Amino acid sequence: MSLRVLVGCKRVIDYAVKIRVRPDKLGVVTDGVKHSMNPFDEIAIEEAVRLKEKKIAKEVVAVSCGPTQAQETIRTALAMGADRGIHVEIPAKEMEKLEPLHVSKILAKLAEQEQAELVIVGKQAIDDDSNATAQMTAALLDWPQATFASKLEKTDGELEVTREVDGGLETIKVKLPAVVSSDLRLNEPRYATLPNIMKAKKKKIAKMKPSDLGVNLASHLEVIEVVDPPTREAGIKVEDVDTLVTKLKDSGRI
Amino acid sequence: MAASTTLGHLRTSFSRGSRLLANRRVSSGSHVASVQHYSSSILVELPETHELLRKTCRDFAEGELQHEAGKYDKQGFFPKEKIKAMGDLGLMGLNVPEEYGGTGMDYLAYAVAMEEISRGCATAGVIMSAHNSLYIAPIATFASEKQKEDWVTPFLDGDKIGCFGLSEPGNGSDAGAASTTAKDVGSKYLLNGTKAWITNGYESEASVVFATTDKSAKHKGISAFIVPKPTAGLSLGKKEDKLGIRGSSTCNLIFEDCEIPKENLLGQPGMGFKIAMITLDGGRIGIAGQALGIAQAAFDCAIDYAGKRMAFNGPIIKMQTIQTKLADMALRIESARLLTYKAATLKDNGKPFSKMAAMAKLAASETATFCAHQSIQILGGMGYVSDMPAERHYRDARITEIYEGTSEIQRLVIAGSLIKEYQAL
Numbered sequence: 001m002s003l004r005v006l007v008g009c010k011r012v013i014d015y016a017v018k019i020r021v022r023p024d025k026l027g028v029v030t031d032g033v034k035h036s037m038n039p040f041d042e043i044a045i046e047e048a049v050r051l052k053e054k055k056i057a058k059e060v061v062a063v064s065c066g067p068t069q070a071q072e073t074i075r076t077a078l079a080m081g082a083d084r085g086i087h088v089e090i091p092a093k094e095m096e097k098l099e100p101l102h103v104s105k106i107l108a109k110l111a112e113q114e115q116a117e118l119v120i121v122g123k124q125a126i127d128d129d130s131n132a133t134a135q136m137t138a139a140l141l142d143w144p145q146a147t148f149a150s151k152l153e154k155t156d157g158e159l160e161v162t163r164e165v166d167g168g169l170e171t172i173k174v175k176l177p178a179v180v181s182s183d184l185r186l187n188e189p190r191y192a193t194l195p196n197i198m199k200a201k202k203k204k205i206a207k208m209k210p211s212d213l214g215v216n217l218a219s220h221l222e223v224i225e226v227v228d229p230p231t232r233e234a235g236i237k238v239e240d241v242d243t244l245v246t247k248l249k250d251s252g253r254i
Numbered sequence: 255m256a257a258s259t260t261l262g263h264l265r266t267s268f269s270r271g272s273r274l275l276a277n278r279r280v281s282s283g284s285h286v287a288s289v290q291h292y293s294s295s296i297l298v299e300l301p302e303t304h305e306l307l308r309k310t311c312r313d314f315a316e317g318e319l320q321h322e323a324g325k326y327d328k329q330g331f332f333p334k335e336k337i338k339a340m341g342d343l344g345l346m347g348l349n350v351p352e353e354y355g356g357t358g359m360d361y362l363a364y365a366v367a368m369e370e371i372s373r374g375c376a377t378a379g380v381i382m383s384a385h386n387s388l389y390i391a392p393i394a395t396f397a398s399e400k401q402k403e404d405w406v407t408p409f410l411d412g413d414k415i416g417c418f419g420l421s422e423p424g425n426g427s428d429a430g431a432a433s434t435t436a437k438d439v440g441s442k443y444l445l446n447g448t449k450a451w452i453t454n455g456y457e458s459e460a461s462v463v464f465a466t467t468d469k470s471a472k473h474k475g476i477s478a479f480i481v482p483k484p485t486a487g488l489s490l491g492k493k494e495d496k497l498g499i500r501g502s503s504t505c506n507l508i509f510e511d512c513e514i515p516k517e518n519l520l521g522q523p524g525m526g527f528k529i530a531m532i533t534l535d536g537g538r539i540g541i542a543g544q545a546l547g548i549a550q551a552a553f554d555c556a557i558d559y560a561g562k563r564m565a566f567n568g569p570i571i572k573m574q575t576i577q578t579k580l581a582d583m584a585l586r587i588e589s590a591r592l593l594t595y596k597a598a599t600l601k602d603n604g605k606p607f608s609k610m611a612a613m614a615k616l617a618a619s620e621t622a623t624f625c626a627h628q629s630i631q632i633l634g635g636m637g638y639v640s641d642m643p644a645e646r647h648y649r650d651a652r653i654t655e656i657y658e659g660t661s662e663i664q665r666l667v668i669a670g671s672l673i674k675e676y677q678a679l
Contacts, residue, residue, distance in 0.1 A: 036309075072302060079306050191314050194344030194357040197306045 002058035003176070005048040006116035007082065008107055009041035009064050011073040012127045025225050027096060028127075037073045040122025042080070044182040046189040047152060048120055049081035056154045059083045061114055065103055067092040071205055078200035079192035085205035086110060088213070097219050100128075102210065104136035109213040111141060116177070118159075123148055123181040134181035144174040147181040296362065296595055304366050307359065310343060311367045315374025323375035326501035327646050330493070332457055333501055337381055341412015345371070348386055350394055355407045361539055361598040368543025369591075373551045376650035377501030379544040381415065384453040384502075387537035388658075389416025392462050392529050393480065396521040405460055405480050419449035419463040419481070419507050420530050426451070427663050429464075429530060430473030434509060436465035442516055443467075443479065445487070445509040451657070455490055456503035459483050462533075463507070464526045476526035480518045487512030498649030535608050536601065537658045538615035542594040545618035545654040546587065552622070552629035552647040553583045559633050559642070576632060583625045590617040609671035616664035619654035626651040 013019065014034040022029055037045075051057035062077035064070040065088040074085035088106055090098055111119050119141075124131035131147075138145035146152075146161035150169070153160045163170045164183050192200075210217060238244045248254045300308065318336055326333050340346060348364050350356020364386065372379030393405050409416055425431045434447025445465055452461070461481045468475030481488065491506030521529055557580055560571035570576050593614040600607035626648040630637030637644040655661045 072305070075302055076306060076309070079310075191310045191343055192306060193342065194307060194310065194348065194359060194363075195352075197303055197310065198352075198358060200306070201303060 003051070003056060003117040004059045004061065004115060005051060005057045005118045005120060006061050006063060006107065006111050006114055007041070007044050007048045007077065008103065008119070008121040008133065009045060009062055009073050009077050010038045010103075010122070010125045010127075011035050011064060011066050011070050012038045012125050015039060015126055021226055021228055025227060026223055027226055035069065035072075037076050038122050038125045038127075040124060040126075040182055040184070042076075042122075042189040043184070043186050044120040044122050044180075045077045045080050045082060046187045047149075047180075047182055048118075049190075050187065051118075051152075051154075052081065052083075057118070061086060061116065063088065063107065063110055065090055065098065065106055065210075067095060074205050075200055076192065078203045078205075079197045080190060081196065082203075084203055086114075087205050087207050089207055089209055090217070094217060096223075097217050099219070099221055100130045100132040101136055101220060102215060102217050103133050104140055105215045106210060106213055107133070107137045108140035109215065111137070111177075113213075118177060119143075119179045121179075121181050123183050131181075134179050138179035141177070141179070143177050143179050145179045145181075146172060146174045148183040149180050150183050150185040152180065152186065296599060297592070300362075300366065303359075304363055307363050308366050308370055311345070311370035312373075314339070314343065315370050315378075319371065319374030319378050323377065323501075324640065324643060324646060326375065326377050327498075327649075328500075328640070330495075330500045332381075332503060333375070333378060334457070336375075336378055337415065338412040340371070340378065340382060341410065345382055346385055346412045346415070347390060347406075347410030350390060350406060350410060354394070354402055355410050356394075360602040361536070362595060362602055365539050365543040365594050365598045368540050369547040369550065369594075372544040372547025373554075374547075375501070376544060376548050376647075377499050379547055380453055380499050380502050380653075383537065383540035383544055384417060385409075385415045385458075387540040388418030388453075388533060389458070389460070389462055391536050392418075392478065392533040393520065395532070396478070396525070396529055397480075400517070401480065401520070409460065414459045415454050415457060417452050417454040417458040417461045418533070419452055419461050421449065421451045423448055423450045423506070427660055430476070430527060432464055432466050432473075432476050432526075433469075434463070434465040435469070436467050436477060436479060436514070438467060443514045443519070445479065445481070445512040445514055447509050448491075449507040449509075450491075451494070451504055452507050453502055453504055453657075455505035455507060456493060461507065462520060463509075464530055465509075466526075467523055471524065473527040474524050476530070477523045478520040478526040478529045479514050480520055481507075481512070481514060482518075485512060485514075496653070498646070498651070498653055500649075534658055535611050538611040538664075539594060539598050539601065541654060541658045542590065542597070542611070542614040542618035545615070545622040545651065546591055546594060548647050548651045548654065549583070549587050549590070549618070549622040549625040552625040552644060552651070553580070553587060555642065555644050555647070556580065556583070556625075556629040556632040559636070570632075579628045579632060583628055586617070586621040586624055590614065590621045593617050609668055612659070612664040612667040612671075615654075615659065616661055616668070619651075619661060622647075622651035622654050 014036045017034055020029045048060040052060055060082040061084055062074050062082040063086045064073045071087050074087055078085055121134050134147050135145055148164045149161045150164045151162035157176055159174050159178055161172055344357040347356035348359050352358040371382055408414055420429055424433055437444045460483055463479050463481045464476050466475045467477050487510050489508045494504040560576050561569050563570045597607050597610035597614040600610055629644045630648055633644050636642050
């Protein structure tokens with residue numbers, strides 16, 4: 001049984017960049033700032049490519065929603081081993097309105113159109129930390145979901161997924177088709193080898209608009225304010241453990 | 255995945271746009287020159303392929319090389335598994351056409367890759383550069399198909415590497431005075447003499463060696479030979495105890511009636527000097543890349559430290575003397591990088607690039623020593639101890655002004671070109 005896997009990858013501000021709040025306090029500075037693929041999405045792509053190498057998947061399709069630059073993100077996915085890409089074009093000025101629900105609708109529509117049997121996305125994006133797309137995509141498709149995956153195995157028509165949950169690890173079985181979200185320890189993404197970068201140049205990226213998929217970007221959320229986290233204060237030393245406990249209780253920490 | 259560095263770093267950020275890469279490959283049969291047409295200038299941003307390459311090299315350098323570089327330096331340790339990993343990535347046959355098993359990328363990609371790898375570890379950079387520019391390139395350019403099959407294709411995976419034997423104890427810059435001899439004894443050549451300062455001398459399994467078949471013809475009597483290693487009649491001198499790039503082996507190659515099959519002659523008899531000079535032109539782009547990587551590493555170290563070191567009521571980055579140093583370092587790096595990219599692009603487009611390559615190598619190497627020097631200065635006492643990499647960058651940088659053409663030779667190459675251009679007016 002050979003699956004087609006759809007992988008969502010988001011272009012986000014690079015993890016190493018020092019984030020600066022915009023003067024209008026409605027967002028962060030993105031102009032001229034280094035962007036790269038969401039690290040959890042790299043893990044998702046890696047897992048999909050590994051499924052192909054194990055001959056469990058027959059094709060890996062990388063999807064990204066965003067402005068023209070999203071194609072770089074897709075090209076990175078292709079260089080890692082994805083077979084083709086789909087760029088859902090959203091103009092830069094509309095990017096601020098893009099919500100996980102929109103992306104979920106887009107991914108759900110594409111999963112149906114492309115006849116994908118497995119959708120893998122990163123568990124959350126490092127810019128908004130929503131952790132919602134996988135879950136909503138599954139709900140829209142009425143597919144089972146296996147989120148925070150740290151291990152993925154195929155057993156007959158099902159997936160056995162180990163999830164990282166607060167209490168530890170949970171292993172579940174989900175029937176295909178399914179949606180999976182990748183967690184940190186699922187795998188270590190490969191470096192795109194130079195030959196694969198060269199091969200990626202010839203791979204196709206289809207372009208479309210959200211309206212082509214019947215999705216409109218009506219806002220459900222409004223950003224009220226974006227502020228820096230409070231500046232870190234100096235610590236204080238205490239004499240003994242009892243004083244420590246008292247101080248922690250007094251400040252409401254425990 | 256790439257671990258974040260303990261020192262943090264300033265990433266040079268090229269904002270990427272999409273572009274159409276019209277890529278016409280012009281195969282001259284022996285060496286592929288790919289004519290690149292970029293819809294946006296590389297002065298503004300690199301093409302997508304090159305950015306992807308940069309990412310791979312940077313992630314590899316930060317994840318695999320950066321934290322080990324100090325160890326390789328201290329122990330004089332050849333990082334065999336890292337070189338193999340670099341081979342797996344396609345870095346050890348970067349410019350070799352795909353039909354010979356290489357990656358088939360252009361010289362601009364080579365320059366970018368050299369900078370990123372060297373930024374992580376200058377030793378890995380020189381091993382990669384000597385192999386790609388000095389061993390692979392002359393063979394890929396001047397060899398017969400059979401020779402390429404035997405001496406290029408098996409040498410691309412990072413397991414087998416090569417070296418280049420031009421310099422001798424009696425001549426470095428004076429390459430035309432080669433005194434290693436190759437005697438034609440009918441069925442083979444007999445090599446006698448000593449080559450000095452050979453990078454990858456110990457680990458290489460083949461070498462391109464220059465020897466004279468006719469001393470009276472001076473530089474026109476020099477021929478190039480492919481010498482397998484080990485081979486009877488070839489012994490290695492002691493490993494040099496170097497100031498920097500200490501993980502790479504440097505030694506003499508000693509030839510005593512070393513028998514080389516006739517078919518190992520590279521190109522035509524008497525063509526050796528020309529092969530050497532053409533090879534070094536390309537090699538200069540690689541070394542410019544290495545020097546840029548060292549300079550950038552030194553700069554990153556300095557600016558990070560300056561942002562954190564508190565003195566006179568604030569981080570020292572607020573002080574003007576520190577700021578002017580940072581500005582001077584960045585200016586030189588940017589300038590040298592542009593020269594390097596230009597040299598690479600000229601070569602990729604089949605245009606004369608000798609003068610530009612010499613300018614790039616000269617600028618980049620003097621930039622590396624300048625930045626490493628200033629980096630130590632900014633770090634103060636911390637720059638002088640091995641706890642911080644600044645002292646290693648200082649030691650690594652120094653050789654870039656010497657090998658593959660000293661700064662003095664580069665100036666003569668540039669002047670020679672200028673005079674020719676002037677006299678042509």
